[in-house]
Amino acid sequence: MRGTSRFHKKRSVKSGLPPGSLVHIGDVSNKSAQISVIGYGTEGITEHHYEQIDQYLLNPCESTFVWVNVEGVHDVELVRILGEKHTFHPLVLEDIVNTVQRPKIEDYGDYLFIVLRMLCPSEDGDFSSEQLSIILGPDYLFTFQEGIAGDVFESVRGRIRGGKGKIRSMGVDYLAYALIDAIVDGYFTVLEGFGERIVDIEEELTQSPDQRFLHRINGMKKEIIYLRKAVWPLREAVSFLERGDSPLLHDTTRLYFRDVYDHTIQVIDTVETYRDLLSGMLDLYLSSISNRTNEVMKFLTVIGTIFMPLTFLVGVYGMNFKHFPELEWQNGYFYLWGLMITVALLMVAYFRKKSWL
Amino acid sequence: MRGTSRFHKKRSVKSGLPPGSLVHIGDVSNKSAQISVIGYGTEGITEHHYEQIDQYLLNPCESTFVWVNVEGVHDVELVRILGEKHTFHPLVLEDIVNTVQRPKIEDYGDYLFIVLRMLCPSEDGDFSSEQLSIILGPDYLFTFQEGIAGDVFESVRGRIRGGKGKIRSMGVDYLAYALIDAIVDGYFTVLEGFGERIVDIEEELTQSPDQRFLHRINGMKKEIIYLRKAVWPLREAVSFLERGDSPLLHDTTRLYFRDVYDHTIQVIDTVETYRDLLSGMLDLYLSSISNRTNEVMKFLTVIGTIFMPLTFLVGVYGMNFKHFPELEWQNGYFYLWGLMITVALLMVAYFRKKSWL
Amino acid sequence: MRGTSRFHKKRSVKSGLPPGSLVHIGDVSNKSAQISVIGYGTEGITEHHYEQIDQYLLNPCESTFVWVNVEGVHDVELVRILGEKHTFHPLVLEDIVNTVQRPKIEDYGDYLFIVLRMLCPSEDGDFSSEQLSIILGPDYLFTFQEGIAGDVFESVRGRIRGGKGKIRSMGVDYLAYALIDAIVDGYFTVLEGFGERIVDIEEELTQSPDQRFLHRINGMKKEIIYLRKAVWPLREAVSFLERGDSPLLHDTTRLYFRDVYDHTIQVIDTVETYRDLLSGMLDLYLSSISNRTNEVMKFLTVIGTIFMPLTFLVGVYGMNFKHFPELEWQNGYFYLWGLMITVALLMVAYFRKKSWL
Amino acid sequence: MRGTSRFHKKRSVKSGLPPGSLVHIGDVSNKSAQISVIGYGTEGITEHHYEQIDQYLLNPCESTFVWVNVEGVHDVELVRILGEKHTFHPLVLEDIVNTVQRPKIEDYGDYLFIVLRMLCPSEDGDFSSEQLSIILGPDYLFTFQEGIAGDVFESVRGRIRGGKGKIRSMGVDYLAYALIDAIVDGYFTVLEGFGERIVDIEEELTQSPDQRFLHRINGMKKEIIYLRKAVWPLREAVSFLERGDSPLLHDTTRLYFRDVYDHTIQVIDTVETYRDLLSGMLDLYLSSISNRTNEVMKFLTVIGTIFMPLTFLVGVYGMNFKHFPELEWQNGYFYLWGLMITVALLMVAYFRKKSWL
C-alpha cells in the first residue's frame, strides 16, 4: 500500500489559481523551516543558521561563494520573501513549493533552476523521497529541501569545512555537482538495499513461497515504477549540465558532470535490470505455483484412480444375488484380495512407467 | 460500456463533401449556442453575452484585447457566419464543428489554430470530455466549446475581472496560456479521481474480488486509452507553443508555456503510471483468482482422497463371502474403526507434511 | 480465413524478369479495362469514356487540366501503351500493374507517383481493398484502379461537374488532394463498421460467448493487421505531400494536404485504439472463460466432496460384521439419517463461509 | 532442430588471429571452387569458366564491364590470390571467407563491399541460405558465393547474354542492382512458401491439432527470427545504395535501387506480418487447447457429479440395519428407481440450464 500512496499527492487544490501562486503541495510538517547559510571561498568559511527569514535578510553573507540551504518548503511565506529578495521568477517559486515536480532543469538566463528527487534510505529497508530544488547563480547556490528530516549532504559540508579537495576554489557549479553527485550516490545506496531484497526474495522463491510473495513482488514492482519516474528525467537534466551550454557552467566542471551522467546511466541500468529480474521472478513464481498445484492434483487423482476399480470390485462382492458362485468358494475372499493387490500393483506400475506417480 | 461509446462518433456523414464543408459531428444538443465577448486591457474590462450571431455582429468590441467564447458548435450556421466575418480558413471552421479532432496546433500565419480536449470531472467519479478549439490572433482570441454545459475557465474570467496578476497587460497569448493551463489543471483533477478509484480497487483486491472486478479494471483501462489519446498529441501542441516560433507568441509568455509543457509531461507520466498500475493489478487479480481456485480444488481433492481408501475399506467388509474370517471376530467392527482412523490420520499427517492441507 | 488470404498474392511469377517488365500480379478479372477522361478548367468540363486504348490515343483532351482514370490494370498492354505515350518510367508502370505495392510516394521530377490502397466497404460488414496508383503531373493526373468494381470518387466527379467550390480552378494537385481525401474518408467508413462490430462483440462478451468468439476476435485482429499495413505507410506518403517539396504542389494546396495528414493520423489512432480494445477483449474473454470453468469445477467438486463422507457412512452400515452394535438399535437407521443430514449441513455451511459454494 | 542449428557456426577458431587472417568459417564442401568470368558491353559478351586460379590470372578479360563470379569461398587460397591481384583490403577478404557476416555495405573508396544473404528455396518447403559478397568497382564486379550449389542469377545471365534491356549498356552498378533484385525476389519466393505453410497450419488449427503442432509453430517462429536477421540489415545496406553517395553509383541507377529498397521494405513488412500471424495462431492454439481440455473435464465432472448422489442412495439401501422400514415395503425397490431417475433428470436439467452439459 505504501508504494501506491507515493503516487498520490493532491494537486487539484491549485486549480484555477494564476501562475506563480505559491501553494504548498505535499506532506505538511508542523516543524518550522530552517535556513542555513554557508559562505566559503579560498579565504575561509562562515556558517549561520536561522529559523526566521528576518534574521536571514539582516545578515547578508559576504563570502566569494554562498550556499543557502532551506529545509521545509511548506513555509510558503518564507519561500516567497526569499524569492522576492533575490528576484527569482514566480514560476520557479511555484515549482519549489509544489513538491510533485518531475526532475528537470530550466535555464532562466541569470540562473539555472534544477529540480531533483532526493532518496534517503530508511532503517526498514524502504526509502523516503523528497524534492530538492536547486537555483544555481553565478556565485550563489540555493537549495530547497521538501522535508526537514535531514539530507545526504553532510559529506559535502564536511569537505567545504575541511577545505580539502577543490571544492572551495571551484565555484558554485562545482558545488552543484557535488550535491547532485551525493544525491545520485544516495540512489545507489537505495538500489543496493533493493538488490538485497531481490536476493532475499529469490532465495525464498527456491523454498515454498505463499500468496504474500505475490504481493511483495508487486509492491517492489511499484517501487521500481516510482524509481524510474525519478531517474529517467534526471538523466535529461544531467545531460544538459554535461553539455554545459550555460555560461554559469565552467568547462572544468563539465568533466565532473559527465561523471555524474555516467552514474545516472548506471542507476537507470540497474533499475531496468531489477525490473527485468522482478518480472522473471514473478513469471517463475507463477509457473512454479501452477506446476506445484498441478503436481498435487495429479498425485491425488492418481490415488483416486487406483481406488476406483478396487471399490468397484468390493462392491461386486457386496451384491446380494441369490446365485453367486464366487461367494460360495472357500477361499473366495482371499482370492479377491490377491486380485485387488495385483490390480493395484499393475496400476501403480503403469503410472510409474508413465511417470505420473 | 460508457468507456467504449466514447470512441464511436459518426464521421462518415462527411464522406464525399468538399473540404471546408461545415457538418457538425458529435453529440447534438437542442439548447441554442451562446456567444460571450470579454474585452479587456490595462484600461478596464467589458463583458457581453449574446444568443444571436446578429447581436454579436452589431456590437464590435473596441478593447485592446478581445476574447470571444462560443459555446455549442452544433450551431453550424453561427460558426460559418463568424468565420466569414473574421476570414478564418474554411478548414479551420470545418475542424471546429467536427468534434472528433485529435489535439493539434496549426499555424495559419495570421493566427494559430489550436484544438484540445477539455475534461470536466462529473459528480459520479467519471468525467465528460469536449473539444475546445482556440484561434489565437494578434489581439483577439476565439474559443469554441463543443458543449454548453460549462467549462473550467471560471477562474480565468475571475482573474480578468479582478485585474490581479499580469493577465490584463500580457496580451492574448498569455490568455491562451491561462486557458490551456486551466485545461491541464482539469486533467489533474480527473486523474486524481482516477487515482482514488485505483486505490479503492487495490484495497478491494486484498479482499475477495469477484468477476465484476475484471470488468471494472477493463473499463478503467479503456478510459486510460482514451486519456492517452487526448494527452499525447497535446504534448506536441504545447511543445510548439513553448518553442514559440510564431510572432504571435511573445518571449515573456514562452516561460509560461514551458510550465504548461511540464505539467503536460506530468499528466502523461501519471497516465502511464496508472496504466502500469492497472496492468499490475490485473495480473495480480488473475493470478490470485487462479491461485485461490487452485487452493480450493486442492483442498477438496485432498478431502476426497482421504475418503477414498476408507470407502474402499467399508466396501470390503460389506462383501458377502461365505468364508470371511474378520466378520466373525468379536471386535472386528471396532478394529476396523481403529484401522480407518489410523489410515485417515496418517494421510492427514502426510498431506500436512507435504503442506497440501 | 478471408482475413488471411488477403496477405497472399503470388509475386514470384515475376522473379527473374528485368526491371520494368509489366506482369500483372493480383486478382484477374475477365471484364475489359475502361478509360475515362475528364478535362476541366475554369472554362468548363468535357467527359469521355473509352474501352479501347486506340480511341483514347485518337482523342487528345485539350482542357486546362486533364484527369485520366483507368479501371482494371490487369490489361497490361493498355497500361504499357499509355505509359509509352506519356513517357512514364518503366518502374512506374511495373508498380501500377503489380498490385501488391505498399503505399508510397516517389518523385520522378516531371511527375509524382503515388500508390495507395483504396478500401470499399462491402454490404456484409467486411470491406474490399484495391490498389490505386496516381501519377500527378503539372496539368494532368492519371489514376489507375486495380479493379473495375467502382470507386469512392463519385462525389469528387460531382464537384467537378457541378463546378462548385474551388476544384475547377485549383489545379491537379488539388484534385489529387480531393481523391486522397475521399480515400481516407473511405477508411473512416470502414473503421466505423469495424467499430460497430467491436461494440457488438463487446455486448456478446457480457453474455455467454463460445469458442467461435475466439475465432471472430482473431479474424478481426488479422483485419487490423491488414489495415495497419495499409495506413502506416500512407502517413509517410501524405507527410511528403504536406511538406510540399515538389514544384508540382502549390502552397495553397499544402494546407489541404495537412488536413488529410491530420485525418490519416486519426485513422492510425483509431486503428491502434481498436487493436488495444481487441486485445483487451481477448484477455477479458480468456480470463472469463477460465474463470467460469473454474467456477463450474469448483461447484461440482464441492458437491462431490459433500457426498464423499455420506457415501462412506452408508458404506459403514452396509458392512456384515457379526458383532455390530449400531445395527441392532431400534432407531439406528433414523439416527444415521440425522447424522448424515447434520454432516451435510455442516459442510455446506463451511463451504458457504469459505464462499466456495 | 534444423531451425536452431542455423544460428550456430563456429567462429571461435578465428580468435587471436591478426586482422585480415583468412580463415574459412562455415560449412565445408569437398567440391572445388569455380570462377566464371563474364565480360560484356555494348559491343558483345565473352564467357569463361575456370577451375584453377592460374587459368584466371593468365586470361585477363578486356571487355568494357567484367563480372567475376566465384563459387565456393572455402578455397581460401584462391580468394587470397584473387584479392592480392586486385589489391582488395585484407578485411574485405576476411569477411568474404567468414560466412557468418550480417548484411552490410562498406565504402572502400575505390570499390564498395556488399555482403548479403542469398536464400534458395529447397524442394521440401524449407530453404537454404548462403552468404554472397559483392565487390563493386568502377568497371568490374566480383561476386563470391559461399556454396557451389547454384544461385538465383540465371535470369540475369540470360539478360546479359540476350542483350535485351539496358543491362549491357548501363554499367556494373546496374548489374549489382540486377543481382540484388534477383536475391530480394528470391526472398519473396521463400516467403510465399512460408505463407502457404501458414495457411496450411491455420487450416489444421480449425481441426484438431496435437502437441506436434506446437513444435511446428515454434520451428516457424525460429525461421522468422532467422529471416529477420537477414532482412533488417539488408534494408540499411540498400538504403545506402539508394542514397547513392558513392561516385561508383550513377544517378540513373538510383531509381532502380529505390525500387529494390521498396521491395526490401515489403519483405520486412511480410516477415513482420507473418510473425504477428504466427503469434496469433499460437495464442489461439493454446487457448483452444486449454478450452477443449476444460470442456472435457467439465463434462466428465458433471457425469461424476450425477452418479455421486445415486451411488449414495444405493449405498443407503445396502445398509444392514435391523429396523429399516423402506426395505420391508413391497415396491420399495421400484420406488427407489423412480427416485433415482427423478434425481438424475433434475440434475441433468439443472446442468443444462446452467449450460454446463
Add this chain to the structure above:
Amino acid sequence: MRGTSRFHKKRSVKSGLPPGSLVHIGDVSNKSAQISVIGYGTEGITEHHYEQIDQYLLNPCESTFVWVNVEGVHDVELVRILGEKHTFHPLVLEDIVNTVQRPKIEDYGDYLFIVLRMLCPSEDGDFSSEQLSIILGPDYLFTFQEGIAGDVFESVRGRIRGGKGKIRSMGVDYLAYALIDAIVDGYFTVLEGFGERIVDIEEELTQSPDQRFLHRINGMKKEIIYLRKAVWPLREAVSFLERGDSPLLHDTTRLYFRDVYDHTIQVIDTVETYRDLLSGMLDLYLSSISNRTNEVMKFLTVIGTIFMPLTFLVGVYGMNFKHFPELEWQNGYFYLWGLMITVALLMVAYFRKKSWL
C-alpha cells in the same frame, strides 16, 4: 544464484567521498598487483615485468610505442602513483579502481579513456567477467585489468613479439584495436558456449523436462541480461572509435575499428537472438508442461468416469430390499456382468470417438 550475484557489487562505500577518491569496489584479491611493460616499434621489442611500482618508476621505457599492462586494480596505491606520474585525471583513476563501470569512452584531449568488460570463458561452461580500462595516448597505451587471473591478450603479445603483420608499425591506436578485437572475439567464444547450452536445453525439451529446467532457463535469461548490459554500451564506445573524431586515431586504423564495430553488432544480434530463443523455449516448456498435465488429468478423469456407473450398478444389487426381483433370477449375476461390460465398452467407444482417450 551465481547469475544474480553478478549484479551486486557494493558501491555505497564510496558515498560521500569527493570525486577522484580512489576506493576499490569489486572483488578483493590477496595476490599482489603486477605491471608488465612492452616497448615496441619497427626497431624491436623490450619486455619487463615488475611487482613494485618503484621498479617501474626507475625504469622508463624508451621505445617508440609503450604498452603498460597493470593486473589487479585492487592495489589502489599503485594506481594512484602511476596516475600521478602520468598526470591522468583523478576521475579516470577513480573509474579504473571502481570496477562496476559500464562500458564507455571518454575523450580527455591528451588521451582517450576506454572502459570495457572482458569475458573469460571458464571450464564449467560459465564465464567470468572483469573490467578492463584502457588509456590511449599518442605513443603509449595503458591497460588496467581488474583481476590477475589472466586475459585474452596472449595472441596480441605473440604478434608483437613475432613482429608479423602491421602491429609493430601501426601505432598504439592499432594496438588498442587489436586488444578490443581480442575482447570481442572472447565474446564470441562465450556466446558459442552459450549456444551449445541452448542446443542442449532444446534437446532436453523434446524429452521430459522437470522443474529444474525452469530454473536453468531462468538462470540463462539472467546471464543474457548481464551480457546485454556489457555489450550494448560497448557498441556506442566502438562507434566513437570508428568515427575517429580524435587526432589520436589514425585514418588507417578506422577501417579496423569498423570491423570491430561489425563484430560488436554481430554479438548484439546473437545475444538478442538467444534471448528470443530462450523466451520461445520457455513458452514452449510451460505450454507443454501444462498440456501434459492436462492430458494426464483427462485420462484419469475418463477412467474415473467409466467406473462411476459400474460402481453405481454393483451398489444397486447390494441393496437389501425384501422384494428385489433381479436378485432372485438364476443368472442375474451373469446378466449384470454382461450389462456392466457393455456399459464400459460403450463408454470407452464414446470417449474414443471424442478422442478423449
